[in-house]
Amino acid sequence: MAQAGLPVAVDAMGGDDAPTTIVSGVNRAADDYGIPVLLVGRPDEIGAVSDMVTIREAAEVITMDDEPGSSVRRKKDASMVRAAEAVRDGEASALVGAGNTGATMASALLRMGRIKGVGRPGIAIPIPVPSRGTPTVMLDAGANAECTPEMLVQFAQMGVVYSQQRFGIENPQVGVLSIGEEPTKGNTLVKEANGLLAQGSWSNVSGGRFLGNVEGRDLMHPVVDVVVTDGFTGNVVLKTLEGGMQAAEYALCRALEADVGSAEVLDVVNPVLEPVWNEILDPESRGGAMLLGVKGLCVICHGSASERAIANAIRSADELARAGMVDRMAAAIAG
Amino acid sequence: MAQAGLPVAVDAMGGDDAPTTIVSGVNRAADDYGIPVLLVGRPDEIGAVSDMVTIREAAEVITMDDEPGSSVRRKKDASMVRAAEAVRDGEASALVGAGNTGATMASALLRMGRIKGVGRPGIAIPIPVPSRGTPTVMLDAGANAECTPEMLVQFAQMGVVYSQQRFGIENPQVGVLSIGEEPTKGNTLVKEANGLLAQGSWSNVSGGRFLGNVEGRDLMHPVVDVVVTDGFTGNVVLKTLEGGMQAAEYALCRALEADVGSAEVLDVVNPVLEPVWNEILDPESRGGAMLLGVKGLCVICHGSASERAIANAIRSADELARAGMVDRMAAAIAG
Numbered sequence: 001m002a003q004a005g006l007p008v009a010v011d012a013m014g015g016d017d018a019p020t021t022i023v024s025g026v027n028r029a030a031d032d033y034g035i036p037v038l039l040v041g042r043p044d045e046i047g048a049v050s051d052m053v054t055i056r057e058a059a060e061v062i063t064m065d066d067e068p069g070s071s072v073r074r075k076k077d078a079s080m081v082r083a084a085e086a087v088r089d090g091e092a093s094a095l096v097g098a099g100n101t102g103a104t105m106a107s108a109l110l111r112m113g114r115i116k117g118v119g120r121p122g123i124a125i126p127i128p129v130p131s132r133g134t135p136t137v138m139l140d141a142g143a144n145a146e147c148t149p150e151m152l153v154q155f156a157q158m159g160v161v162y163s164q165q166r167f168g169i170e171n172p173q174v175g176v177l178s179i180g181e182e183p184t185k186g187n188t189l190v191k192e193a194n195g196l197l198a199q200g201s202w203s204n205v206s207g208g209r210f211l212g213n214v215e216g217r218d219l220m221h222p223v224v225d226v227v228v229t230d231g232f233t234g235n236v237v238l239k240t241l242e243g244g245m246q247a248a249e250y251a252l253c254r255a256l257e258a259d260v261g262s263a264e265v266l267d268v269v270n271p272v273l274e275p276v277w278n279e280i281l282d283p284e285s286r287g288g289a290m291l292l293g294v295k296g297l298c299v300i301c302h303g304s305a306s307e308r309a310i311a312n313a314i315r316s317a318d319e320l321a322r323a324g325m326v327d328r329m330a331a332a333i334a335g
Numbered sequence: 336m337a338q339a340g341l342p343v344a345v346d347a348m349g350g351d352d353a354p355t356t357i358v359s360g361v362n363r364a365a366d367d368y369g370i371p372v373l374l375v376g377r378p379d380e381i382g383a384v385s386d387m388v389t390i391r392e393a394a395e396v397i398t399m400d401d402e403p404g405s406s407v408r409r410k411k412d413a414s415m416v417r418a419a420e421a422v423r424d425g426e427a428s429a430l431v432g433a434g435n436t437g438a439t440m441a442s443a444l445l446r447m448g449r450i451k452g453v454g455r456p457g458i459a460i461p462i463p464v465p466s467r468g469t470p471t472v473m474l475d476a477g478a479n480a481e482c483t484p485e486m487l488v489q490f491a492q493m494g495v496v497y498s499q500q501r502f503g504i505e506n507p508q509v510g511v512l513s514i515g516e517e518p519t520k521g522n523t524l525v526k527e528a529n530g531l532l533a534q535g536s537w538s539n540v541s542g543g544r545f546l547g548n549v550e551g552r553d554l555m556h557p558v559v560d561v562v563v564t565d566g567f568t569g570n571v572v573l574k575t576l577e578g579g580m581q582a583a584e585y586a587l588c589r590a591l592e593a594d595v596g597s598a599e600v601l602d603v604v605n606p607v608l609e610p611v612w613n614e615i616l617d618p619e620s621r622g623g624a625m626l627l628g629v630k631g632l633c634v635i636c637h638g639s640a641s642e643r644a645i646a647n648a649i650r651s652a653d654e655l656a657r658a659g660m661v662d663r664m665a666a667a668i669a670g
Contacts (some may be wrong), residue, residue: 142514144339145521146522172575179567216572216575216576216578217581219575220579221582222582232525232568233567233571239514239552242551242554243556247465247556248465251465251609251615256608259607265600265603265604276587276590324669335347
């Protein structure tokens, strides 16, 4: 059991079947990993919790249909807003939520504020690389539909620190997502970002090495550790992979069921394939998406995150808080 | 055997091991499908061909390393340039090539010219939808790194005609690739394109119905028939899917080999899974990417296209030529 530090603040009320799965995940993180949790929401709905979990009452809930920015301003007593305030006020080390993604980001941004010098925070997501132990960190996965080249440079700095702290990569290799390896390939944004990153001074404090453009096919292969892109492209890529993997699973399972014609064979094969699909389909089993660039840690889980995914997200948030990731990121940006 | 019409012009010299696989594919199209082919390249390298294949000499070859635009202008006797000229001159019904993609497109564009009113041609690619018989047509898959909203509207018109002619979809459903279903979600390009497409008048001649924004996860699922996007996003998506499927295949095969521990089971399972992977990994088994918007048919195959893929590309080009697809597209654009 780790030495107890500040608790991780968790939004109890966000997620497809909140608070049920959230509470299970919180209890698991507390019991299995010894992490104290500040669980924010409606006490009567939360029910029983582990000894290491403190419940903080928040009367309001931001739903999936709420407009992110205005709901955070309007629902001042919403669970995710109060959880973000706990981080701001030094009562918690990190915010973990599985509710409305935009509103969770807005809560973090509006309550914690940005790291000095950061233009816009970005969402970092680990993309599994089956032939390598560590995933590729891609950002921005959807916080900013439109980006400037300078934002992509900051994403590189923050992505490098994240890759170091979270996955132990000492000197992460960085690529810009484009449509050809040559620096002349791509749209204006990518070409300008490539030029800025090629100068190298961005990595003086963060470390990391710029490899140039990478392509979509490199994301799940052992090519680079950090891929920077605008939030439109990143979000399309992320959802394309999710949908593609689900379609592949469907096609393969249907073929096996239709053409193998032997229940004994399926009984052997399915238990082997299932964990692989879970690993590939659910990159968040590794700990969720993270909003980088705010003054505090903010982990955003899928609405459908499992108890295990919630527990893992809390654990990785706790580890990154102990490692002082936000301070390291601030130093990298200040450069 | 189909009634013989104009031959399909094929670039013999483009492709990873050209002309070997190209010639095999051409002979297969001629022998199995009865399609006459005009095979353009170096006769001494081409070797023996079927009776229905005519060889036309072209002394030069544009390689994968050649810069597309300038090489087409410089190498006037290149095989792909001569093949495009055969279409322009009414000697062939279509151009099929597996060489340098940019140069094949440039040959088609510079020699055949654009359909009247078309701003920029786009590459259409069929993306497999395992739970539906027909693929999703996505365009632009890489011809234009930067697009205007008006270009996306023309892609919708051309994609609809292609979906009708190639896959028999009477009234194709069209979506704009974005990062949320609401028309307010996405970047400026997508929001403006959504506005233009929602007006509906674009489909007066082509047919087709605009459904609104779709997301990356919808591409391989039975949601829409045609997805329009800029060539940067489309190319990233296409390569992300290619790389993702390869990574999934690697992970699943490794798990099967390591954990099933029974050669008998693998002997049953692998032959079932292999064709599924081929179908998913290689959308071009269905006939290649197509450049839409030029005054003639232009099918672009992967450099690694198999004999079967080449033969299929020739067959689908022949079918679309007979169906008068270019004229229908011109009518849709003139609208």
